[in-house]
Amino acid sequence: MDAAPPTVAARLCAECGLCCNGAMFHMVILQPGENPRALAALGLKIKRKHSLAYMPQPCRAHVGGCCTVYEQRPQRCRIFECRTLTRLANDEITETAALEKIHDARRRLAHIHELLVRAGETNAEHPLSKRCDAITSDEAHPPAVRETLAAALGEFETLLDADFRITPLAPTVI
């Protein structure tokens, strides 16, 4: 979210949101020195798993394509830069090419959301993969529904790995 020229990154992130809306990650782990109470006071949902404090995704602060707590966002949000922004910052791709990748990902995500809604899965509080699992692992749904959704998610994950996730995935995943 930081390394490409700010105005370009801001434009692209406003069109994207994949690292905030639960499509790419399940959570943002808080770091030593971060104050969970202060973040909760901003309206962020904070949970604990073992000794780790984290913000589950979709993030409550992601509203209208923007981060509503941008100046106070957690450390891992500050340091995360997706592959597409890195390639743009390195002049490996143009802003137009980056935008096309984002729009392609968003189209695929919208299609998965349609499949989920058609299957009766409307829990927008859960991350995408968990919502998909709820359908694909439930034999009450017709095989064709489960297979179509699994295939769409698989293609989307492949795209995320190629163009957005970084290695290791550590910035926002336990």
Ligand code: SF4
């Ligand atoms: S995945 Fe990349 S382009 Fe999309 S919102 Fe996150 S940092 Fe911005």
Ligand code: SF4
């Ligand atoms: S705090 Fe802001 S940057 Fe971090 S996940 Fe939430 S919306 Fe995204």
